[in-house]
Amino acid sequence: MLWNRWVQFYFHLPIIIRLLLSVTFLMLSFGYLIHLIEPDHFPSTFDGIWWAFVTGSTVGYGDYVPLSSLGKIIAILLILAGGGFVTFYMATLSAGTIKLEQDLSKGKITYKGTNHTIIIGWNERTKQLIEMFKDHNLDTDTVLIDHTLNKLSYQDHQIHFINGEPTSDKTLKKANIEQAKNVVITSDPTLTEEEADRQTILNIIAARGNNPSIHIISEILTEMQKKNATRAGTDVVLRSNNFMSSLFYQSLFQKDPQATDIIAETLEEQQYCSELIGEDLIHKDFYFCAQQFLVERKWLIGLVRENEIILHPDFTSPMKKGDSLIFLRPLDHAQNRVK
Incomplete structure (x- = not known):
C-alpha cells in the first residue's frame, strides 16, 4: 500500500523532477556498486559516485576506471542506461525552458508576485x-x-x-x-x-x-x-x-490657433505630481506656496485635502496639515505621482 502511494506520488511530479530523481538514483546506485566491486580502485563511495556521474554523462575524465571484467560490465551498463537518461534529461530541460518562454509570451503563465x-x-x-x-x-x-x-x-x-x-x-x-x-x-x-x-x-x-x-x-x-x-x-x-475637447475648442476659436500646439506639446512634456506640504507651509496661503514652488520649476495647480482634489483654489486659501499640493514639472525631473 505504501509502495503504491510512493509510485503515485512519483508519477504526479513534473517530468523534469522525475528525470532528475531517476538520474540521481541511477548514479548513486552505480557509484555504490562499483565501490563494492573494486574497493581498491574506488576507495570510497564518493569516488564511485564521481566516476558514475562522469561516465554516465559521457564526459569521461579518466581519473577513475574499472579494471576487473565485472567492473567493465557495470561500466557498459552505466553508459547504456545512464547516458540515455542524462541525454533525455538535458533535452527535456531545454525543451521545457523553451516552452516556458513561449507560454510566458503567450500569456499562459500565472503571476506569483505581490504588490504589483x-x-x-x-x-x-x-x-x-x-x-x-x-x-x-x-x-x-x-x-x-x-x-x-x-x-x-x-x-x-x-x-x-x-x-x-x-x-x-x-x-x-x-x-x-x-x-x-x-x-x-x-x-x-x-x-x-x-x-x-x-x-x-x-x-x-x-x-x-x-x-x-x-x-x-x-x-x-x-x-x-x-x-x-x-x-x-x-x-x-x-x-x-x-481635456481633448478643451484643446479642440481652443484651436477652433482662439485668435492664435498655433498656440494650441504649443500648449499640447508643453503638457506632454510635463507630469502631474503631488507632494505633502512641509511644516514651513502650514497656514501659508496658496499664492505663497505657488511662488515657492515656481523657484523649483514646479507649476502649482491645486491640492488634495481629505481625499478631495481641489483644482485652482482661491489664492488666499490657507494650507492645512496633511494637505498635498498638486503641481506640474518636466518629465525628466518628476519623481512623485499623484496617488
Missing part, C-alpha cells in the same frame, strides 16, 4: 504608462491583461502578460489580483464610447469583487457613465475626452 500593478488593455496609453514606469525606475512589477494580443515578448516590454478576458475570475486570479496593489483600466479603442464604458464598468466590478481593498483607476469616455463607474467601485475616474 495590473493594467487592463493594450493600447498607446498603456505603452506610454509602461515607458514612464521604466524611465522613473519604479519599484513595482507590472502585469498586463488583454484578450486581443496573441503574443507579447517579456524581454521587449519587461511586463508579465496574461491573455484572457479581464472580467473572468480565472484570468484575474492568474494575474494574482488578490495580492495586487493597483489596477489601471484603460478604455478599449476597438469599441464605441458607450460600449467601451460599459466594458470598463464590468472590468471594475470584476476587479473589486476579487479584491475589495485594491486601488482602481479607470478611464471613462462619457459623462453619463462617470457615476456608474464610481458606483461599481473605482477609486479614480479619468476623463481624457474633457
